[in-house]
Amino acid sequence: MITVYGEGRGFRVVWLLEEMGLPYRVRQVDLLSGIENDAEFLAINPAGFIPAIVDGDTVMVESIAIMEYLLARHGPSPLAPAPSDPDYPAYLQFLVMGEAGLAGAINAIVATNILAPEAEKTNWTTGWALGTFESRLDLVRRQLARSAYIAGDSFTAADISITYALEFAQRTGCFTLSDPEKAYVARTTARKAYARAMDGCPGTKAWAAEVAARQV
Template structure:
């Protein structure tokens, strides 16, 4: 049985597992309580971040590496085009862009906005990280003028990678244009996404709390 430790970026992993129809167990991780209170997870990932994966004798961290591992071990699957496919280069580019260019940059923006002291929330590093996010987003926007999905006309794991990052930014207040919003809607309408959201209680609770806060703010205004 495949075990996924933690949500957050682990949502990507759960979404992929649902798309592939693979059985798994999602094990909650409370990072705020500290590794000393969760020795099982501490032994899986002593660095103390999520997600982590255990599949048989294999233990892994880093969400994009986990996606590639699952696709290779449990494939072949249309979610990952083979190297000789004309879309393979775009697939690889956007698979990794979703984390390296988008989600990680927005992580800095988000942490600065929510965790930094008030006078440091719009610091140089946060502004530069937002600029990185926006320039890399331009690659997504440009590709969407050519195809419905990022590798081509078919949904792949690259879309899982990028849509996670786009939703993360959107929930943090970033406003997308029409093409990006339509793309997010196409991907999140999939049954695999909906099953993943149903399985990820913490993620679903966070999304619902944001929606309630937005609604309360609109009523107050």
């Protein structure tokens, strides 16, 4: 049984596990109320960030690295095109971009909005981060103009990565998606594995419901 520590970006991992049909459990981690007191989690990841997984004797951190590990260790899977597949370059690029260019940039804005003193909430860095997100989103839009999914005509793990980033940006109020992105997210989140992943991540599900209720 694979243990996933923490929701947040751990949702990507849980969604992938559901798509692959692998057994897992989610062990909650509260980063806001004294992570220094969570000795069990810090023994897994002394750096104190989520997600992390334990798979037998293997410990992994970083959501995209965890996804690649699961696909390689527990695959092969149609969720990861083979290197010889024409869709592989786009798959790999957008799998990584979901964090490196999209969610990571939004995270800088979210952290500033939550933690920074009022006078420092609007600053050069948050403007740069938003610009980074928007430039990478242009690449996503171009790709989706060519195909229904981010790496081609089939759903892959790269869609999990990108969908998480787009939902994160929208739920935090950092960005409003346009109709093409909304249609794409509607396609990817209509999957049964997504619904099961939401059930497995009650904090994420409650947050999504709260945001949806405010938007009515």
